[in-house]
Amino acid sequence: MENMMKGISQEFIRFIVVGIINTANYYVCYLCLHEIWDIGYMTAHIASFGFSFVISFFLNSYYTFKIKPTLAKFLQFPLTQLFNIAVSSIFVYLFVEHFLIDSTIAPILSIFITVPLTFIITGKILKK
Secondary structure, eight states: OHHHHHHHHHHHHHHHHHHHHHHHHHHHHHHIIIIISOOOHHHHHHHHHHHHHHHHHHHIIIIISOOOOOHHHHHHTHHHHHHHHHHHHHHHHHHHHTSOOOTTTHHHHHHHHHHHHHHHHHHHHHTO
16 A cells, blocks of 8 residues: 555656646747747647647656557547646635635635646546
C-alpha cells in the first residue's frame, strides 16, 4: 500500500510539473503569436491552447504516467479538459454564490479540488 501511495504521489507531482510546463508553453506561444507576430488575441489564444494541449498529452503520457501514447488516448484526452472546466465552473459558482467567497479568490480555491480530480480522470484515460 505504501509503494502504491508513493507511486501515486510521484505521478501527482509529475502531473503538477506538467501543468506548470503546459501553462508556460501556452503563455509563451500566445505572447509570440499575439505580441511579436501581431496575430489577433483570440486566434493566438486558440492556436496556443491547441499547441499546449498536444504538448500536454505527450508530456502526461511519457513523463507523468509513463505510458505509450496512442491515437485513441489522444482522442479521449480532451475529456479531461471538459471535465476540468465543468467542475471548476461549478465550484467557482458555489464558492461565490453560496459561500460568499470573493470572486477573485474562488478560481484559485477551485484548483485545489479540480487538479486532483483531473489527475485521476487523466490517469484513467491514459492508462487504459
